[in-house]
Amino acid sequence: MNKLLNEEVTNQVKEFLKPMKEAITFVLFTKSGECITCEETRALLNEVSALNDLISLVEKDLEINSDEASLFDVTLAPSFIILDKDGVYQGVKFNGIPAGHEINSFLTAVLDMSGLDYQLDPAIIERLSKIDKDVNIKVFVTLSCPHCPGAVSKAHRLAMLNSHVNAEMIEAQTFSALSQKYNVSGVPKIVINETHELTGNQPLEAFLDELERL
Amino acid sequence: MFNFDIETTKETTEFDTVQLWDFLIIGGGPAGLNAGLYAKRKGLKVGIIAVDIGGQLHNTTDVDNYLGFSLVQGKELSDSFLKHVTDLDVPILKQTRVTAISKFDAGFLVKTDKFQDFRTKTLLISTGGQPRKLRIPGEKEFANKGVSYCTICDAPFFKDKHVIVAGGGNSAAESVLDLVPWAKKITVVHRSQWRADKILLDKLDKLDNLDIHLQTQILEIIGDEKMTGLRVLDKTTNEERVISADGLFIEIGTVPNSKFVEGFVKMNDNNEILVDDQQMTSVEGVFAAGDITLQPYKQIIISAAEGAKAALAAMTYLNHK
Ligand SMILES: Cc1cc2nc3c(=O)[nH]c(=O)nc-3n(C[C@H](O)[C@H](O)[C@H](O)COP(=O)(O)OP(=O)(O)OC[C@H]3O[C@@H](n4cnc5c(N)ncnc54)[C@H](O)[C@@H]3O)c2cc1C
Numbered sequence: 001m002n003k004l005l006n007e008e009v010t011n012q013v014k015e016f017l018k019p020m021k022e023a024i025t026f027v028l029f030t031k032s033g034e035c036i037t038c039e040e041t042r043a044l045l046n047e048v049s050a051l052n053d054l055i056s057l058v059e060k061d062l063e064i065n066s067d068e069a070s071l072f073d074v075t076l077a078p079s080f081i082i083l084d085k086d087g088v089y090q091g092v093k094f095n096g097i098p099a100g101h102e103i104n105s106f107l108t109a110v111l112d113m114s115g116l117d118y119q120l121d122p123a124i125i126e127r128l129s130k131i132d133k134d135v136n137i138k139v140f141v142t143l144s145c146p147h148c149p150g151a152v153s154k155a156h157r158l159a160m161l162n163s164h165v166n167a168e169m170i171e172a173q174t175f176s177a178l179s180q181k182y183n184v185s186g187v188p189k190i191v192i193n194e195t196h197e198l199t200g201n202q203p204l205e206a207f208l209d210e211l212e213r214l
Numbered sequence: 215m216f217n218f219d220i221e222t223t224k225e226t227t228e229f230d231t232v233q234l235w236d237f238l239i240i241g242g243g244p245a246g247l248n249a250g251l252y253a254k255r256k257g258l259k260v261g262i263i264a265v266d267i268g269g270q271l272h273n274t275t276d277v278d279n280y281l282g283f284s285l286v287q288g289k290e291l292s293d294s295f296l297k298h299v300t301d302l303d304v305p306i307l308k309q310t311r312v313t314a315i316s317k318f319d320a321g322f323l324v325k326t327d328k329f330q331d332f333r334t335k336t337l338l339i340s341t342g343g344q345p346r347k348l349r350i351p352g353e354k355e356f357a358n359k360g361v362s363y364c365t366i367c368d369a370p371f372f373k374d375k376h377v378i379v380a381g382g383g384n385s386a387a388e389s390v391l392d393l394v395p396w397a398k399k400i401t402v403v404h405r406s407q408w409r410a411d412k413i414l415l416d417k418l419d420k421l422d423n424l425d426i427h428l429q430t431q432i433l434e435i436i437g438d439e440k441m442t443g444l445r446v447l448d449k450t451t452n453e454e455r456v457i458s459a460d461g462l463f464i465e466i467g468t469v470p471n472s473k474f475v476e477g478f479v480k481m482n483d484n485n486e487i488l489v490d491d492q493q494m495t496s497v498e499g500v501f502a503a504g505d506i507t508l509q510p511y512k513q514i515i516i517s518a519a520e521g522a523k524a525a526l527a528a529m530t531y532l533n534h535k
Binding site: 016121145146150172183 | 215217266309357366440
């Protein structure tokens, strides 16, 4: 396969990753047989991890490594999570390839996980720290959606800041059956614990309002 | 394949909170970016604060009316604008929303959602617009259950479906063209006559799965779990009927992002900011440019030009103060 990132994009990504502070690990789950975008996602993660010494990549097979998959609650392929410097899963997951506009939420998650301070309002952090129920946030996206990465990054930040919260991007076209199950016909669509829904790139306050209502 | 829109270390140039800026620009669309370019070249202490870079250029695929480019992607044009501005080291504060502006002795205080305030002698409001809503029953209920305001985002969900496009301007015509690869059938519903460019209408003429209902007003969006159709009024016969469809793309223009300056500068009834022939608003030292102004032709080249004009006028204003 040809390289996914051309020279210009490679340099851009390298530049983006410069402020990284701590080591992080991608754990990628693919599967053999038919798998839409498994190859491309593997190439993306390989090429990106080669651009900064602080990134390592571990590859797993969804079926063969089913123990690890269930440890991180991975049920789809391709799917990957980002572990922090201590190898701890902070609830940051991508299902499907974060290409197109979603490259932004991908690189944002990398920087955030590697210890960058994202300067949230203390009032928001205070509200978030009080959430003590388990929360799963699904953010459905398409790769041509300019408003989607903002929603994904917010969900991921909530996950990184509260250990009860995990958040996942779901690329709606790759996982069309899942999108249908959740009646996705517009993105970003945010589903919280299966029952609560938000649409559009909402401010963090709107996420918190829903989390507090759970 | 990749659409970058986040800050690089290079772009996060010191966005000074202490200094008194000469010219602060609010908005990173064509108007704001061009104003940044012109102001920097004049030697002004200029900075740009924006929620995102490119503004509405992100909502469109093809642009074919910007002088010098026969056909260019909205995103690509925005990238080239940004590069031109960052090559000149204009500081840009991204992902930041301005929430209020007030006056103080030496100029203006700009408040943001990042809990940082900035002080400036003059400023430009170039915050553009966002999609206008129909304001009819069912619109809210079926939002993202068939009703969409972003064709490039949501078109893939309507593969082999029948979709309706509401509107009669260029963005409606472009929405139709963006839906062609996906939808089985497309119907345009518009309350008056086409306002779109002939060159776009000629492209629509070639489509065989397109139905057009002009002089037709949408009264209600109907459905149960999801939208199933529209109730419309045919204004020529004064008869109501129902058009069944799986989706509705609303492309009826924009509403100005001017709420944060309500009461601060004068606006018309459409909440567009009033400006004089120097792009100056009702408040001396405060300029406005682009889709946010009362200027009726909402176009990239016009917005960019107004941004340039505002920067030059701000320079003149500062010199004569
Ligand atoms: C679907 C579609 C297709 C189009 N196609 C064409 C075309 O082919 N040719 C053409 O000439 N024109 C086209 N247009 C119109 C064109 O996009 C606009 O005229 C142009 O983008 C307006 O530029 P602007 O800088 O005034 O505002 P915008 O592009 O709307 O930019 C506004 C900027 O302000 C920022 N902002 C908003 N509020 C705040 C705030 N409170 N604080 C900080 N920042 C803020 C936004 O993030 C953004 O950066 C199209 C528009 C649409 C929607």
